[in-house]
Amino acid sequence: MCEQLSWSHYRLLISVESEEARAYYLEEARKSLWSVRELQRQINSFYYERLLENRTKKRGGKKTAIVPLKPTGKMAPQSVIRDPLVLEFLGLDESESHLEKDLESLLITHFQKFMMELGRGFSLVARQKRLTLDGKSYHIDLVFYNYILRCFVLCDLKTDELTHADLGQMQMYVNYYERELMNPGDNPPIGIVLCTDKGSDLVRYTLPLHNKRIFAAKYKLHLPSEQELIAELRRERTAIEDANLVTKLDAGEIPHIKQTAFSSSFQ
Numbered sequence: 220m221c222e223q224l225s226w227s228h229y230r231l232l233i234s235v236e237s238e239e240a241r242a243y244y245l246e247e248a249r250k251s252l253w254s255v256r257e258l259q260r261q262i263n264s265f266y267y268e269r270l271l272e273n274r275t276k277k278r279g280g281k282k283t284a285i286v287p288l289k290p291t292g293k294m295a296p297q298s299v300i301r302d303p304l305v306l307e308f309l310g311l312d313e314s315e316s317h318l319e320k321d322l323e324s325l326l327i328t329h330f331q332k333f334m335m336e337l338g339r340g341f342s343l344v345a346r347q348k349r350l351t352l353d354g355k356s357y358h359i360d361l362v363f364y365n366y367i368l369r370c371f372v373l374c375d376l377k378t379d380e381l382t383h384a385d386l387g388q389m390q391m392y393v394n395y396y397e398r399e400l401m402n403p404g405d406n407p408p409i410g411i412v413l414c415t416d417k418g419s420d421l422v423r424y425t426l427p428l429h430n431k432r433i434f435a436a437k438y439k440l441h442l443p444s445e446q447e448l449i450a451e452l453r454r455e456r457t458a459i460e461d462a463n464l465v466t467k468l469d470a471g472e473i474p475h476i477k478q479t480a481f482s483s484s485f486q
Contacts, residue, residue, distance in 0.1 A: 224248060227255040231262060240267040251339055261335075264442055269301040270338075300411065301338065302436040308332045313440045317378050323347075323360055326376070340367035350395055359392050371396050371408040381417040381435050383425045389433055390426075413438050 228248060235241040244267060248258050261267075309325045311317055326333045327346065334341055345362040361374040373392050377385055389410040396408040409432045417435045426433050 223252070225255065228253075228258055231255065231258055235262060237267075243267050247339070251335075253335075257335060264305045264307075264336075266301070269303065269305075300434055300436065302434070304336055304413065304436055304438040305442060306333070306336065306438050306440055307442045309440060311440045319360070319376050319378050322376050322378055326361075337363075340365040341372065342366070344371070350392070352391075352395070357388070357392070368406060368409070369404070370406040371400070373408060373410045375410070375412050377412060377414040379415055381412060381414040381421065383421055385412050385414070386422065386425045386433060386435065393432055407432060409434065411436055 224245070232241050232245055232248075235244060244258065244262060247253070247261075253261065306326075308329050309322075311322075311325070323346070330343070334343075341363045342365075343361065344364050346360070348359040348362045350357045350359070359373050360376045363372040363374065364370070365372050373389065373396065375385065375389055375392075389412050393408050393410045401408065412433075412435045414435060414437060417437060422435050
C-alpha cells in the first residue's frame with residue numbers, strides 16, 4: 220500500500236484489467252504525483268497501451284510489458300515517446316482548420332496537461348528557438364530537455380499531414396543542436412514532429428535506415444474510444460510490418476517469400 224495514493228486512486232487502479240498496466244499506472248502515479256483526475260485521464264486515454272504499442276513497433280512486433288521509467292541508466296528515445304498523443308484538453312474541433320501558432324499558444328496555456336501527456340522527465344527550455352543559418356532564420360516551436368534521456372528534445376508542430384520537408388527540416392535542427400549546443404555528458408538530441416497524419420512510406424524513405432533520433436507522431440484532438448485506439452494501432456502496426464517485409468525482400472534476406480507468393484498466384 221502506497222501512502223502517497225488515496226483510496227480514490229486505488230479504486231481507479233482496480234478497474235484496470237491488465238496486471239502489467241495496473242502496476243505501471245501505480246508506479247507512475249506515485250512518482251509523478253498524479254491527482255485522481257490525472258490518473259483517470261491517463262487510464263481513459265490508454266496511456267500505457269499507446270506507449271507499449273510504440274515500443275512494440277520499434278522492436279519489430281515483439282510485445283513485452285513496460286517497466287516504469289527510471290531517471291538513471293541509458294534509455295532509448297522510444298521508451299518515452301508515444302504515438303499517437305491525445306490533446307483533447309485543448310478544446311479544438313478536428314473538423315476545423317487551425318494555425319500552428321494557435322496550436323502552440325494553446326499547448327502553452329495548458330502546459331501542465333501537455334507535459335503530462337508527453338511523459339515524465341520533460342522540462343521546457345525554449346519556445347520559438349531561433350537558429351540563423353546562412354543569414355536565414357529558422358524557429359523551432361518548442362525545445363525541451365529530458366533528464367531521463369539526458370538530451371534535448373526538439374518539437375515542431377504541424378496542423379496538417381506530414382511532408383518530407385517537415386522531416387528534413389527537423390533533421391537540420393537536430394544536426395545543429397548536436398554540433399553546436401550539446402552540453403558535456405548529453406546524449407544526442409532527438410526531434411519530434413507532431414502532425415495530424417503521416418504516411419509510413421514517407422517516413423521510411425525520408426529518414427535514414429536505422430534512424431533513432433527523428434520521430435513523427437500523430438496527435439488527436441479528442442479522447443479516443445477503445446475501439447478507435449485499437450483500430451489506429453492496428454493500422455500503424457500493419458504499415459510497419461509491411462514496410463519491414465518490403466525492406467527484407469528488397470535486400471534478399473527472405474527470397475523464398477518471393478517464390479511462394481509467385482507460386483500461390485497460380486493456385
